[in-house]
Amino acid sequence: MKNISFGQYYPAESLIHRLDARAKVILALLYIVCSFLCKNIISFAALALSAVVLVLLSNIPLKAVFRAIRPILFVMLFTVVLNVFWTKGESPLFSWGILTVYPEGLYNALFMLVRILSLIIGTSIFMTYTTTPIELADAIEQLLAPLKKIKIPVHEFSMMMTVALRFIPTLIEETEKITAAQKARGADFSSGGLIKRAKALIPILVPLVISAFRRADELATAMECRCYRGGDGRTKLHVLHYDAKDFLMMAVVVVFGVLLIGLNMLAIGYTM
Amino acid sequence: MSVAKIELENVSYVYSKGTPYEVTALDNVSACIKEGSITGIIGHTGSGKSTFVQLLNGLEHAQEGRVLLDGKDIWEKPKEIGKIRFRVGLVMQYPEYQLFEETIRQDIAFGPKNMGLDKEEIEKRVLMAADFVGLERELLDKSPFDLSGGQKRRAAIAGVIAMKPEVLVLDEPAAGLDPLGRDAIFTSLVNYRNETGATVIIVSHSMEDMARFCEELIVLSHAKIVMQGTCSEIFAKADFLSEIGLDVPQITGCMKLLSQKGLSVGDGIYTVEDAVRELSRRLSSL
Numbered sequence: 001m002k003n004i005s006f007g008q009y010y011p012a013e014s015l016i017h018r019l020d021a022r023a024k025v026i027l028a029l030l031y032i033v034c035s036f037l038c039k040n041i042i043s044f045a046a047l048a049l050s051a052v053v054l055v056l057l058s059n060i061p062l063k064a065v066f067r068a069i070r071p072i073l074f075v076m077l078f079t080v081v082l083n084v085f086w087t088k089g090e091s092p093l094f095s096w097g098i099l100t101v102y103p104e105g106l107y108n109a110l111f112m113l114v115r116i117l118s119l120i121i122g123t124s125i126f127m128t129y130t131t132t133p134i135e136l137a138d139a140i141e142q143l144l145a146p147l148k149k150i151k152i153p154v155h156e157f158s159m160m161m162t163v164a165l166r167f168i169p170t171l172i173e174e175t176e177k178i179t180a181a182q183k184a185r186g187a188d189f190s191s192g193g194l195i196k197r198a199k200a201l202i203p204i205l206v207p208l209v210i211s212a213f214r215r216a217d218e219l220a221t222a223m224e225c226r227c228y229r230g231g232d233g234r235t236k237l238h239v240l241h242y243d244a245k246d247f248l249m250m251a252v253v254v255v256f257g258v259l260l261i262g263l264n265m266l267a268i269g270y271t272m
Numbered sequence: 273m274s275v276a277k278i279e280l281e282n283v284s285y286v287y288s289k290g291t292p293y294e295v296t297a298l299d300n301v302s303a304c305i306k307e308g309s310i311t312g313i314i315g316h317t318g319s320g321k322s323t324f325v326q327l328l329n330g331l332e333h334a335q336e337g338r339v340l341l342d343g344k345d346i347w348e349k350p351k352e353i354g355k356i357r358f359r360v361g362l363v364m365q366y367p368e369y370q371l372f373e374e375t376i377r378q379d380i381a382f383g384p385k386n387m388g389l390d391k392e393e394i395e396k397r398v399l400m401a402a403d404f405v406g407l408e409r410e411l412l413d414k415s416p417f418d419l420s421g422g423q424k425r426r427a428a429i430a431g432v433i434a435m436k437p438e439v440l441v442l443d444e445p446a447a448g449l450d451p452l453g454r455d456a457i458f459t460s461l462v463n464y465r466n467e468t469g470a471t472v473i474i475v476s477h478s479m480e481d482m483a484r485f486c487e488e489l490i491v492l493s494h495a496k497i498v499m500q501g502t503c504s505e506i507f508a509k510a511d512f513l514s515e516i517g518l519d520v521p522q523i524t525g526c527m528k529l530l531s532q533k534g535l536s537v538g539d540g541i542y543t544v545e546d547a548v549r550e551l552s553r554r555l556s557s558l
């Protein structure tokens with residue numbers, strides 16, 4: 001576990017990596033809308049194509065992209081099965097016992113598959129893969145800034161998020177150290193029944209929780225020593241700024257959405 | 273006397289092998305630690321010291337090479353690696369953060385309990401270990417939270433000593449303690465060796481502590497063992513040590529300066545006590 005970098009940020013040099021983090025959050029949202037606009041085979045084909053273009057633009061190896069898809073393979077399979085067997089149409093393609101498959105079902109399954117895949121690829125390319133978690137927290141804070149007017153503590157939420165993200169690798173490391181230390185005293189985590197194994201975790205969990213509290217306390221003191229007093233009037237070390245490529249990219253995605261609506265008008269094949 | 277207790281044969285260890293994050297922690301390392309000795313392991317940060325000690329009790333498994341305990345490969349029967357961990361006790365860095373029981377007594381008893389000893393024997397060992405590290409009996413029924421940092425450190429070391437390991441390995445046992453606390457811990461380690469004949473291995477950054485308490489030294493640099501020998505053999509090579517980012521004890525440097533200024537003091541002075549003796553010898557002969 002030692003060297004797992006937290007999140008899935010993949011350091012590389014690409015147009016998408018260089019985009020403003022706020023723009024990427026907006027782009028991800030726009031892309032989600034796009035994927036729900038598709039209705040017929042042509043617009044879904046365009047969506048699939050756009051996902052491929054995104055992967056190419058982001059300079060992220062296919063292997064890493066598959067890693068994002070793997071956890072939802074089951075969901076995809078489930079969706080496909082559900083759509084194939086439960087969509088009712090006019091003329092059955094074939095039937096087998098109580099199961100009847102209509103061509104509409106096959107279309108629906110294919111469409112849902114493309115939609116889920118491009119959703120995952122789009123959001124992970126725009127957000128998790130090309131944006132560091134800290135940048136992301138920053139971007140969300142600034143995008144939500146208008147909510148401050150109705151007294152929602154946006155800065156505080158974002159600070160909590162940043163701190164939580166910051167401490168995940170620290171806690172993983174701590175867990176490893178404590179596990180090793182208890183193993184050195186003969187703790188056995190891998191044998192016995194469920195209850196015995198759960199009990200075996202106590203020597204790890206107790207010190208881990210204590211150390212989390214200790215670290216939180218130390219962090220709070222350190223922040224106070226540096227006069228941290230919340231978000232009012234606070235300036236940023238890394239100021240985010242939009243430039244031409246951000247607006248261009250957003251315009252491209254909006255145009256793509258309009259194009260999808262246009263493609264839906266073409267009466268070709270099955271429409272969802 | 274000089275029988276090898278632990279031997280490393282061409283041991284290599286690489287973290288995250290086969291990924292872009294690959295780091296070589298130990299590269300073809302061979303070493304021999306004598307039975308009953310107090311051996312120090314020194315090296316700058318990231319030289320592989322911590323990996324080295326975790327190989328000794330099988331917390332890490334070397335990808336290449338073998339670790340021998342009394343001439344037998346510790347991984348001969350992988351299922352019985354737990355027994356090796358009772359024989360080679362390891363105290364990790366900042367062990368006070370691993371205390372978890374309600375009382376110090378229960379925490380020290382954790383190791384012996386895992387060994388499957390009976391109640392009487394466990395109680396005997398808890399008291400024995402507490403005595404070794406100089407932990408007062410009335411502290412045993414307190415919660416770890418009520419103890420000072422130094423006391424917690426001693427309690428954690430007692431938790432390993434209670435297993436009566438034949439080899440006691442400690443990673444930076446005195447880090448962050450005041451001088452009195454350091455001395456107390458090192459003295460208790462020397463006592464443990466003297467009374468049980470166990471082998472003690474200490475990792476430390478402090479050359480002064482090493483000079484005072486260790487007999488043998490192993491010097492690690494960039495994943496390799498660059499020197500191995502007695503304290504005087506190692507500290508005689510001050511230039512080489514500073515080349516790899518280490519130092520000789522301050523008093524040794526001080527005595528060297530004195531002799532450069534024309535005061536003829538003997539070589540091989542590594543502790544303040546020796547220096548005091550040497551200087552008073554010189555003074556009385558004037």
